[in-house]
Amino acid sequence: MLIVKKFGGTSVANKERIYNVAKRCIEDYQKGNDVVVVLSAMGKYTDELITMAQDINENPPKREMDMLFTIGEQMSVALMAMAMNKLGVPAISLNAFQVAMHSTSVYGNARIKRIDCERIRNELEQRKIVLVTGFQGINKYGDYTTLGRGGSDTTAVALAAALHADACEIYTDVDGVYTADPRRVKNARKLDTVTYDEMLELATLGAGVLHNRSVELAKKYGVQLVVRSSLNTNEGTIVKEGAKMEKMIVSGVAADADAARVAVIGLKDEPGVAFKLFNALAKHNINIDMILQSVGRKGTKDISFTCSDLDADEAEQIISDTLPFESIDVNKNVSKVSIVGAGMQSNAGVAAKMFEALYDANINIRMISTSEIRVTVLIDDINTDRAMNAIHDKFDLGDN
């Protein structure tokens, strides 16, 4: 078997954890498997690098930021190789240049285009454990790129696809995918399986277990994923196509506090306004989520949308530079709460049941958006935990 294993930053945050990961990988290796391990930067090291950079330049060039970021993963893989060697197992670390991991050109948010597998295969043939830096790529200019938030998951899936791996295991600090965040909803339950689409919605909505791009990639290439804990040997959750559907309409409740609502009041009611507004934001790489347009007063219209808290102020500035309007309001104290489930498509009234739960809990809904397998509401941050529990109870997600 060829197994790709990915460990996040908390799994390699210190010496003990590095050895813990090393031993887990060696177990698989000693059963005769080929083992490829993708690592993130240690603990909060990426944050430390951001602090270091912003001390020098509060708005550093993204190309140089990526050059700085990539050292975090390189540190992880080199130290892991040393730990494995100490345990008597040959291991070799490879960065994006050495693999090579070809990506698109956008710094800070690149996508993997193609992976050269020759070097990795050669090292595996020599019975080495191969350690690959997550999160990073090289673009056509021969420069480092990074893959954006949670990019190491994407690296692992892309490697599993390129190497035709038999398994792709994503190790994290939780046991798997839950019906809701167990730290916030007391009777949350671990799911045995979820479909790619469910996982995708959960990931997009801040469930935080898997990066959405990695799920998209897994779906595209049919890579079956296992999400499990690096701290215990529990079974975890399998993410795959056509997973035996659980008899549930709703699989889980997710919340994302990293949401801000920008409301632009009194825009001219003429064609092209929405285009100009969102085109300007797109040019600055600001991702927009929920969009709501309504009729304003006296021949004007209002447009509200949500984006990341981090982008909200920049969005306000860009809009002010782009279009005339009466007023703009930015509210960062809002969260998205969503229910996700493949069974939702064939069941009417799911959204209504969710709204009922919120009404019973006396929680005001500020915006609503839906997809085929998801309903999302925007509510005030302060109500998030109450909302999650109310919804979780309403759909009996804790029951088996």
Add this chain to the structure above:
Amino acid sequence: MLIVKKFGGTSVANKERIYNVAKRCIEDYQKGNDVVVVLSAMGKYTDELITMAQDINENPPKREMDMLFTIGEQMSVALMAMAMNKLGVPAISLNAFQVAMHSTSVYGNARIKRIDCERIRNELEQRKIVLVTGFQGINKYGDYTTLGRGGSDTTAVALAAALHADACEIYTDVDGVYTADPRRVKNARKLDTVTYDEMLELATLGAGVLHNRSVELAKKYGVQLVVRSSLNTNEGTIVKEGAKMEKMIVSGVAADADAARVAVIGLKDEPGVAFKLFNALAKHNINIDMILQSVGRKGTKDISFTCSDLDADEAEQIISDTLPFESIDVNKNVSKVSIVGAGMQSNAGVAAKMFEALYDANINIRMISTSEIRVTVLIDDINTDRAMNAIHDKFDLGDN
């Protein structure tokens, strides 16, 4: 003009110093020059990486050690690019893969073989300041190597040669090359010029200003060097061939505390003993400096040599595993003190004068070695400063 500038770790140890270096480079850039800057890792960061590695594995694989080491210089160049951009000047950082900087294969002690100049030239043509990671190369396996102690000097000289640079400036924390270490010899004097050979002997002997391999390379390719301080704008010392010889027989006094004497007593007096002994050490990459062989008692012979303090214990072990002998003695409390001068070749009695100075100071000489332009003695560490001052005075090096 194309100028290659190299700054060491102390010059980029913190934000203020990074900006100081950035401004110095920008001065040259704004005069219309093409500027290539080679940087070392910040401050003591390389030492921190060693500590980090040894916490994981006290004897880490050298290949992985180099993988870890290279992040230090990458951090420096990325942060410097951010500082220069903040100052409004376009700058780009490049690592050994991006340059590319081809080296021999030996991890931890590689030599630069060839430098691809295309990427650097392209960036210079776009009027960018190009920042290159010092100390690192890539070998034929596509792996990082490092160039050994002081390797960033070598990177700078190699780049200056490959790019046919008009100047190669090595910035350090001293004003230039002195007749002796000014911290230890009170009336030490800065030299305006030294020849490559003099610099080579001084570097080899621990004068610490320039790495010897960088001087060898500069001599080979006729790269004129300037050694100057990053902390002031003093003139510095020019290193070049056929420098107008100063009217001095001896140019300087240098000391190197990183020396250990290994004495092997009672080896068999038969052919091949020295070969076997030094061949075994060479195979383990242990560099030997002074060698002394003498007749021992009863048909045996004794061999003494000096090596780095760090290698002394390993050398003892290797010799014990290689040959029979009566006893072995390792003394790490010794230093090499040397006088260097191109004028020495045509002047008899220079060595005798040095020995006289030591005799007057009542300092015992443990070993002696000489080259055409150098005399070195091994003495006890405790006598080093007194010896340097005695010799410096004897040769009137402080006078002008």
